[in-house]
Amino acid sequence: MANSLSAVMVCLFMEVLEMDRYITIMGRGTTWLRYVDEIIVAIPKGTSVENKLRRLNTVNKDIQFTVELEKEGKLPFLYTLLYRGSEQVSFSVYRKPINRDNFIHYFSAHSGRVKTSVLIGFFLRTFRICRKRLLEDELAHIKNTFKKLKYPGGLAFFSSRHVQDNTSYRQAQHRCTYNLSPHTLNHNLAHCHHIQSGRHLRLLNKTHTVWWIKASKVTSFDKLPNKGQSGIDLE
Incomplete structure (x- = not known):
């Protein structure tokens, strides 16, 4: 049986390695942000990614890193797609290439509350993550996806308005x-x-x-x- 402290101990162990070794290896001018086992790193131009990766993997043989580089100014991280602009970073929802948008069908046996909650969850994620210039495309994708699943257009509109009018959403924006x-x-x-x-x-x-x-x-x-x-x- 797994110890209830296992997750805490793993995080503490990783924090020690980060402070003592990993951040030192990456060098000054580097931003290192980790969530559980996902890490996003911003490094100065001209840095050898292959060399840094090799040195990171020599610290502990049981902790081996892989790398995914930015492509065309885009980089996925934690189901969020980052767009690097000239002055700031924009965000949108990331979907894996194998994503099929196969969710609860409207004519399934699930209750109306469950179906509405699914829609609200998607809209809530969109409004929290997407920047304004990327928001309309993501909203259109959600509406088209659930239209194929036979969800009434009015239900999608109601769910979207419910999220926008929600107090927690307005606070999250500011x-x-x-x-x-x-x-x-x-x-x-x-x-x-x-x-x-x-x-x-x-x-x-x-x-x-x-x-x-x-x-x-x-x-x-x-x-x-x-x-x-x-x-x-x-x-």
């Missing part, structure tokens, strides 16, 4: 939370030029004390809030 440790902050985000107005950072120290930092523009990450301090504004 507030983005980043969960960071002081180590991550110093090693990764020191290279960020700015954080948009209204965005938030949530910093966690070793005792899991939570700090909220509301930043209109962050130009320096040298000063962290003192222990017990509830919040600090960075100009």
